[in-house]
Amino acid sequence: MKRGYFKPIFLIIPTKESVKADALKDNELSTYYKDFKSTQESRVFLQNPNLIERQIGDEWLLVPTGEFAQQWNGMISLNEMAHYLWTQFKKPTSMGEVLQNALEEYNDPNNSLELEVRNFVYEYLYNHLLFEVEQ
Numbered sequence: 001m002k003r004g005y006f007k008p009i010f011l012i013i014p015t016k017e018s019v020k021a022d023a024l025k026d027n028e029l030s031t032y033y034k035d036f037k038s039t040q041e042s043r044v045f046l047q048n049p050n051l052i053e054r055q056i057g058d059e060w061l062l063v064p065t066g067e068f069a070q071q072w073n074g075m076i077s078l079n080e081m082a083h084y085l086w087t088q089f090k091k092p093t094s095m096g097e098v099l100q101n102a103l104e105e106y107n108d109p110n111n112s113l114e115l116e117v118r119n120f121v122y123e124y125l126y127n128h129l130l131f132e133v134e135q
Helices: 026-041 066-071 080-088 095-105 113-126
Strands: 044-047 051-056 059-064 076-078 130-133
Touching (some): 026 095, 080 113, 095 113
Antiparallel strands (some): 044 130, 051 059
16 A cells, blocks of 8 residues: 655754764754754744735735835745745744644644744745744
């Protein structure tokens, strides 16, 4: 019997210069990883105000406006999950809150939801669709 397909995902975890992951013992690496996740979960993010959300039929689009439209040549189409995550950041919200809300809203049979949410946030930060804000 074949196993169910699920999207292969990964999360790049930055390390401090002083941390040499290959020199850490398993328990030290585990502690570092848990501390990293805890720190990341307290960061607060907000939607880029230069994006307008529009629904066309059953699809959601983000349309860049103003100067951002000159930098971003196109629109962003969101699937259901991306739209759900996007709406979480209409007000300043921590990644931990979004993770908790998503786990309450969606089934996670492959235990990949946390990585997917983290990748969503990091990708949207990289593309200036979300901004980190002070708490």
